[in-house]
Amino acid sequence: MKLWGGRFLKNSADELTRFSRSISFDTRLGPYETRVLGAWADELFAAGYLNDSEKKSIKSVLKTVEDEIIHGTFVPEDEDEDIHTAIERRVINEIGQTGGKLRLGRSRNDLVATDTRLLVMTELECIHELLLSLEKTILSKAKEVKDIIIPGHTHLQPAQPVLLSHVLLSFAWMLERDRKRITFARNRADSMPLGSGALAGTSIEIDRERLAHKLGFSELSENSVDAVSDRDFVSDALYALAMIMIHLSRIAEQFVLWYTEEFSTAKLDEEWCTGSSIMPQKKNPDIPELVRGKSGRVIGDLVSILVLMKGLPFAYNRDMQEDKERLFDAIDTASSSVSVMKKVIEATNFDKESATRVLRRGYICATDLADYLAKKGVDFSTAHELVGEIVKYCESERKQFESLTIPELKKFSELFEDDALLALDPHACVEARKARGGTAPDEVERQIGQLEKNLVDIEGPVC
Amino acid sequence: MKLWGGRFLKNSADELTRFSRSISFDTRLGPYETRVLGAWADELFAAGYLNDSEKKSIKSVLKTVEDEIIHGTFVPEDEDEDIHTAIERRVINEIGQTGGKLRLGRSRNDLVATDTRLLVMTELECIHELLLSLEKTILSKAKEVKDIIIPGHTHLQPAQPVLLSHVLLSFAWMLERDRKRITFARNRADSMPLGSGALAGTSIEIDRERLAHKLGFSELSENSVDAVSDRDFVSDALYALAMIMIHLSRIAEQFVLWYTEEFSTAKLDEEWCTGSSIMPQKKNPDIPELVRGKSGRVIGDLVSILVLMKGLPFAYNRDMQEDKERLFDAIDTASSSVSVMKKVIEATNFDKESATRVLRRGYICATDLADYLAKKGVDFSTAHELVGEIVKYCESERKQFESLTIPELKKFSELFEDDALLALDPHACVEARKARGGTAPDEVERQIGQLEKNLVDIEGPVC
């Protein structure tokens, strides 16, 4: 079935139908569409275009269709070009030509935009839930490993000692921003285009505010041309999802490094590893690798929609049908990636001994030695130079900081006193970073409290 | 000058210096950096690491440097690898080694993040202003052309008559969303990383809340590792800017079409056209074309930063230096594009006669004929078919709707009465679309009022 054709002398070419048909993917809009059509029937009834029994029979068949779609038993016919057609055909099949009244005053242009917005709102709410859940897992893991100090890296080189918990919490803060972006994107979708018709608005006397309220929208589109031309909300969703994936790719990279024999900071539980068809000893962290790779996928999805919209004149153009598959793909990829990363983190066991092994290398407390001097009045620029000289000396003597003696230090500055060596204890270095947001245990504890507060009060929808 | 080197036995290779030097572009951070360093000096003073005279002399030279940078007279030396180095060198040159105290407790990692965030906040506020200004221009133009009805297009084919004002206003509503995105992105930048040191926090007893307040930040970073690893705020800015450019590309495309001989809907004032080196008759709308092309540029900038961050482990990695040139490019491109599009729209004159010429073609009021029948009780699906038949009839008779007679119409349905022809008047079609957001003149008037309210109350910063 097609929703047009009266003016046509010829049938569509088969290849056209195959190429432009969207029902293979837009069935996913079905449960939103039936809700929308039900609310539309109410408005047509209110405006006098449907009588009570027409309305009831329409709503009843819509309910049946919705159930079928949700249970996967709805079967479109070959000639249904999209889900809108399939549903209208079905309604007419069931209740006769009266079903055709449901098409009055609206167009597929405003309908598809409405359906897709409802889907985006729902799906992003679910992803918000999943993010919360992932953050909670990170928080638990951070609490578990509070006593582990690891070498903090910059440029992947030993930088300063940090609490492992502090590093893990940094991932939660990334995700806190993702929650903001997801919420922002969800709210951008929350504006009802229904009633914009093909582009000019509708001549039916409906109450769009009432309609919006019934469908769960907080706002209305204010301009019918814009309403059918706009896919910003798809881009906004894709951008928020792409950022999640970039964050997950960074977390994944970190865990993949931690799992290496060379770092040996952590081990991934076997349940979450895969093996090799050729190398019998293998336990590979495929899941974080896949997640890392899938960041490319969602960035690609975002690029697709940006390119798609670039340079399109107003109002609806068929190019815009291409938004849906990329949107669905990004939603599914991000949802499942957030989900599995939660499991991966749960399944990761940190090994205190190996994790701290490298702390004794790399002069990782050098900054604290410079701070020591600076706190005695040496300007930091000079203190930095001096400690640099000490590092050079250690390298030439092939010794690490921990074997330095006070007399050796004094050769570089008379300001070094007996307590200087204390500065070189990683615990002291960590303790010292007490300013808000620093790695000192008390500060990390404060952070945990803060995050718990952020996470606990939220009561999200059930996904 | 370099801010490191104590531990090094050899000098840097010249090619390394050339390749990694950022001073050619990061001087743009200078005026923010001097502000930040001034505030840092206050904190060092408060914590007892600077005495009053040290603080004063440092702040005095920072002021001088700031003025020089703003006036373009600040000259970095060849060996300054970045603006941070150049400023510290200059401070030490002026007031001696005391200047080196200013480096205590912080790192370039937290400093550059702080500078860049301040820059993003300022620049996005300016772009917000420019958007407002562009919207006001659109609004004025929409008021100017209130009496013009043009053929509204979907698929670039005649669809339904709409008010030209309505179409112009649809562009303003796009930009309303851009303002939201820009504000969101600005607020994401508004979190102070200073005090995070290299990655672990600082051991200096500073009051980060006071510092943030002094620098104009509303929030603090809560985790020092995250604070130096994070460039989300750059992505957020680039995404918001890319969306502006996509909108401008669509508006540009629309105007380019309107300027064609074939559409002849509008003319661009000569002042805003360019000519050809070979074709003496040419007046080309180069500016909107360039804007359309520049959308690719900013999308590319966004992709660059997304790729850059993908898969980076914590914390700072030098890859992140690559964020700045793309950010600056996108800011400058979007700012100037918004600016010139305002001028282009001001310089566009709509020609009522040509603009309405095509209204008489394309059976553009067919929907209203179907609505006519539907309002008499025909289900819309059947009404649509019937009007399709009428179109087919007109095509075969080579006539437009306006020459149809009632008897001809009655051949298709007895429900057509004398008033049927009224439905075919574009004015009536436009008038009929009264539901909120529709193209009816009263609705468009309401929209104008709404937009004026949105725009007028805002008092932005001076850019």
Added chain:
Amino acid sequence: MKLWGGRFLKNSADELTRFSRSISFDTRLGPYETRVLGAWADELFAAGYLNDSEKKSIKSVLKTVEDEIIHGTFVPEDEDEDIHTAIERRVINEIGQTGGKLRLGRSRNDLVATDTRLLVMTELECIHELLLSLEKTILSKAKEVKDIIIPGHTHLQPAQPVLLSHVLLSFAWMLERDRKRITFARNRADSMPLGSGALAGTSIEIDRERLAHKLGFSELSENSVDAVSDRDFVSDALYALAMIMIHLSRIAEQFVLWYTEEFSTAKLDEEWCTGSSIMPQKKNPDIPELVRGKSGRVIGDLVSILVLMKGLPFAYNRDMQEDKERLFDAIDTASSSVSVMKKVIEATNFDKESATRVLRRGYICATDLADYLAKKGVDFSTAHELVGEIVKYCESERKQFESLTIPELKKFSELFEDDALLALDPHACVEARKARGGTAPDEVERQIGQLEKNLVDIEGPVC
């Protein structure tokens, strides 16, 4: 079934399996895999690891599986994680543990790379065929409309008269470059990785040259680490496909413009139009719009793979599994887009009368008037100025060039003689552009001959 597990104490988590399973899409590699495994069995036989009856029974079941896959009757089991596993399981099911011998000396890493390369070679050969076919259609259409002169545009403004054929042929020349890119990409895939094992090569005494020859590869990979780490051939294919889509998007845009009421240069046959659910009069060119939109999709696919590979260390990483869905999507999108654009062009009818309508506007022969003066010795820069003055005069007098008189012209330059008006005939303008590649009819004829020669000699594979 999994091809690993001996060393594992625990089973895989269900969610891991779902997330990492690739059989939903990699079944498409099946028919290549069975060919590859058959050839591998021959090598194992030659090296003495299989006896004749083992080899035969293995090859027989591989043949069965291949047939099943091709006919869509092959059903993987739930626990098969990928097509490699599914095939090995099936072989062992049919002939017992002997089937396990087939895994000797190779890994999924080299196997999947080999399969995918064979697929790319085959699919790109098919797309090459489709491009040829599209070019032939363009050529036919160009021959059909040889007598139509249209206004050539730059900046969408009237520039100079050109033969419509000349414009159509410009599309064929774009596609000529696409054929080169497709051939280049196909040849990049044509290098056999099989025998590289997991990454280090194989310890089995196989003859890789013989194997390559049997499988239809012209070259061998020369380094086993590179062989399993490399996905350049996927990028190369995606880039070539993205360029095809960009070209199609440009052609599509041109046709969409030509179909507008305003241009009315061409009409698309009804069979290839779609209608509207609300506007009964509509005939929309959805197919070229979709093709234009799908350019975003394939550009996104390309970006995905570029992001995916960025920063991956050697050798195989699981991220690389993400290459396949994007590759398949791009192949299918480009193939079907080339196919439908051929039909769209066939179904396009140019209307000589409307197409030439605008020729009389826009002073489109101004360049020839300047050339006229230049050929009489006026420097072109001055001639250009003078004709600019004439245009200005016409505008102020509201006349087109064709109503200019010789005395009027003489007011601008005494060099204008009676033949000057001839320069203003579009036919003469077109005729004058005789230099190679110009729009003069003889040159266009030469071009047609050249293209026919390019296209006719090629005998491609049957797709």
Added chain:
Amino acid sequence: MKLWGGRFLKNSADELTRFSRSISFDTRLGPYETRVLGAWADELFAAGYLNDSEKKSIKSVLKTVEDEIIHGTFVPEDEDEDIHTAIERRVINEIGQTGGKLRLGRSRNDLVATDTRLLVMTELECIHELLLSLEKTILSKAKEVKDIIIPGHTHLQPAQPVLLSHVLLSFAWMLERDRKRITFARNRADSMPLGSGALAGTSIEIDRERLAHKLGFSELSENSVDAVSDRDFVSDALYALAMIMIHLSRIAEQFVLWYTEEFSTAKLDEEWCTGSSIMPQKKNPDIPELVRGKSGRVIGDLVSILVLMKGLPFAYNRDMQEDKERLFDAIDTASSSVSVMKKVIEATNFDKESATRVLRRGYICATDLADYLAKKGVDFSTAHELVGEIVKYCESERKQFESLTIPELKKFSELFEDDALLALDPHACVEARKARGGTAPDEVERQIGQLEKNLVDIEGPVC
């Protein structure tokens, strides 16, 4: 100066001029433009539009301008909108209005395409040279470290022992493909558009073949519309450059990993490290990190041009001016990145002892133990299982393979004999992989010979 304006009543708006002016970047085309104009003057002379003295004086001033541009002394005037204008103005300033004759028969559209193609040809030839040079460095380094066996990784987990040389050579093979892509892209640029005029061709009787030959082009554009509409050669160059950057990002990632304390496979010479402003001990590998980051930059450049061209109708549109800055940026980024990576590799010292340290962990020879059984007739699938069991046993006993005894092995299979332990020697594992392309020393030697042959015969242009 502008090359148009005769028909204009008003001057351009200042902001238009600023926004559209390209001279800040297109001066880079200058030296190509002067060559092209010189050759054009010859053709105008041959066709009788210039006399001998006019030609000579024009060519003389072009030579002067070329020298000035090359030496950086050419100063455009404020009103020159682009380099074409600046050069024409200068010619006319020097020799009077005769200089205006040089504009006859061509347009900026064909001129800029010709200039840019010449630039691409030259720059890509230079990058080809740089790639050769980088490959030679890799080859030398590979020869230097022939005796080092390292753990080969897949999924960053220990996989099989490989020669370090073999891994290094894998990078050279990547670059071999880059050379092919660069050559392909260079050849795509090698087609002369000059003589295509604005879009329709030229009416001047020039010999385009002679002109092409003089300018160093091997081919001519065959269709004038295509010639001015086409920027494929820019995309092709950007794609080839993006692939180089992706390869460099992967090599960079590998070296950054090797430089970590945890891997300690290699050290980067101090000359090529940078330090930290806060942490005195730091030696960071900033250069490979920057290169890795810059891959995003060039991918972004590629995306920009793809987006830019998407959906542009024929022929020249001003959007296309946006191609140049991205092209120049990508050329400069890729050139300098190839250059510095050569230096980084030269400055890298591999440490045999640390590099081989991990070889004793990770059961890295497990595949060879399975091969051992398979060569005794066990099907590989079973052999793989059995060795998996042995790994499990070792894990539970906390022992590595090297401490296994024959009696222990015999518990798993009676087929293990005294020589089984030999299979567990990394040297033997490496030696065994003798099939072409494997890591066996003789095969690596063969590879070196092959690469030397590939590299040595090439005599490139001087850059």
